[in-house]
Amino acid sequence: MAQLTTTPATDDAARLQAHGYRLTEPRRTIIAALRDAGRFCTASQLYERLHGRTVGLASVYRTLELLAELGLAERRAETGGEASFLYCSPRQHHHVVCTSCGAVREIDTAFCPGDELAHDVERQTGFTIARHTLDFYGLCAACQAVG
Amino acid sequence: MAQLTTTPATDDAARLQAHGYRLTEPRRTIIAALRDAGRFCTASQLYERLHGRTVGLASVYRTLELLAELGLAERRAETGGEASFLYCSPRQHHHVVCTSCGAVREIDTAFCPGDELAHDVERQTGFTIARHTLDFYGLCAACQAVG
DNA sequence: CATGTATTGACAATCATTCTCAATAACTCT
DNA sequence: AGAGTTATTGAGAATGATTGTCAATACATG
Numbered sequence: 001m002a003q004l005t006t007t008p009a010t011d012d013a014a015r016l017q018a019h020g021y022r023l024t025e026p027r028r029t030i031i032a033a034l035r036d037a038g039r040f041c042t043a044s045q046l047y048e049r050l051h052g053r054t055v056g057l058a059s060v061y062r063t064l065e066l067l068a069e070l071g072l073a074e075r076r077a078e079t080g081g082e083a084s085f086l087y088c089s090p091r092q093h094h095h096v097v098c099t100s101c102g103a104v105r106e107i108d109t110a111f112c113p114g115d116e117l118a119h120d121v122e123r124q125t126g127f128t129i130a131r132h133t134l135d136f137y138g139l140c141a142a143c144q145a146v147g
Numbered sequence: 148m149a150q151l152t153t154t155p156a157t158d159d160a161a162r163l164q165a166h167g168y169r170l171t172e173p174r175r176t177i178i179a180a181l182r183d184a185g186r187f188c189t190a191s192q193l194y195e196r197l198h199g200r201t202v203g204l205a206s207v208y209r210t211l212e213l214l215a216e217l218g219l220a221e222r223r224a225e226t227g228g229e230a231s232f233l234y235c236s237p238r239q240h241h242h243v244v245c246t247s248c249g250a251v252r253e254i255d256t257a258f259c260p261g262d263e264l265a266h267d268v269e270r271q272t273g274f275t276i277a278r279h280t281l282d283f284y285g286l287c288a289a290c291q292a293v294g
Numbered sequence: 295c296a297t298g299t300a301t302t303g304a305c306a307a308t309c310a311t312t313c314t315c316a317a318t319a320a321c322t323c324t
Numbered sequence: 325a326g327a328g329t330t331a332t333t334g335a336g337a338a339t340g341a342t343t344g345t346c347a348a349t350a351c352a353t354g
Contacts, residue, residue, distance in 0.1 A: 056303040077224035126288035141273035203334040
């Protein structure tokens with residue numbers, strides 16, 4: 001298994017504390033594990049990953065919930081009635097997702113014309129747009145090879 | 148309450164049958180209800196909406212699952228551990244979602260540069276891109292007015 | 295470093311989702 | 325159109341994900 005870091009990026013810590021939340025050891029551990037996973041993870045998958053360090057399953061759920069609320073994780077529903085979470089850089093919501101193995105890579109935001117499009121969409125719909133997501137789905141190089 | 152149609156667009160019917168699924172009365176009812184809802188709905192919300200017509204909750208779950216599989220619905224995870232589904236035109240996956248009332252509107256696909264971007268993403272990441280989603284989140288006109 | 299309070303872990307409680315199975319209804323073939 | 329084959333259905337049971345409870349603990353602030 002790949003080594004796990006224990007420290008979230010200072011950005012994450014700042015964001016937590018800016019919202020009045022405490023930066024606790026369990027949270028540090030969970031955030032780091034989610035970030036290192038580099039793919040969508042369910043609560044119990046993360047809990048597995050953390051076995052040995054005493055972090056309760058309930059805390060995993062609570063922390064994931066918190067991260068989603070702060071925009072540091074993206075929640076996704078899958079078949080099987082289990083929610084998955086993906087670590088996100090604070091304002092980065094552009095991904096390429098492998099539909100076979102689940103691996104995820106972030107895309108450079110500069111790439112994305114969404115902000116300009118947002119203006120058009122506002123004019124067209126009367127909405128006030130706050131954010132947008134752009135996600136690509138397909139097969140990663142490894143999964144293409146396997147066939 | 149708005150009137151409910153009972154017939155899915157012929158497109159939907161065709162897509163079901165093309166995949167070897169039967170076009171049954173419960174499926175017709177559920178698809179129409181989801182389409183008419185015009186927003187993300189949970190299974191139980193749809194079940195409520197259908198009260199009076201004998202459609203079992205299990206069938207609602209089964210049909211929503213099926214629609215997601217066929218690309219006729221988009222599944223989303225929300226706080227509260229309940230999945231929501233939104234009706235989608237077969238290849239249309241571009242929405243504007245109101246974060247306050249949940250209303251959803253589809254955006255004209257011509258709008259979206261995603262297909263061209265997909266090529267760049269393929270070159271950059273080695274992925275083979277099959278599809279993409281582009282969603283905008285914000286407040287609809289009505290919710291802006293309410294403040 | 296003492297104090298006030300958010301947070302935690304363990305387990306119980308809840309509720310969304312899936313499973314099971316006999317009964318029914320779609321489609322196919324004639 | 326009618327009979328046969330088989331997917332699909334509804335109801336309720338079973339499963340399992342998620343949240344609630346609460347005493348104990350650890351973070352931040354002064």
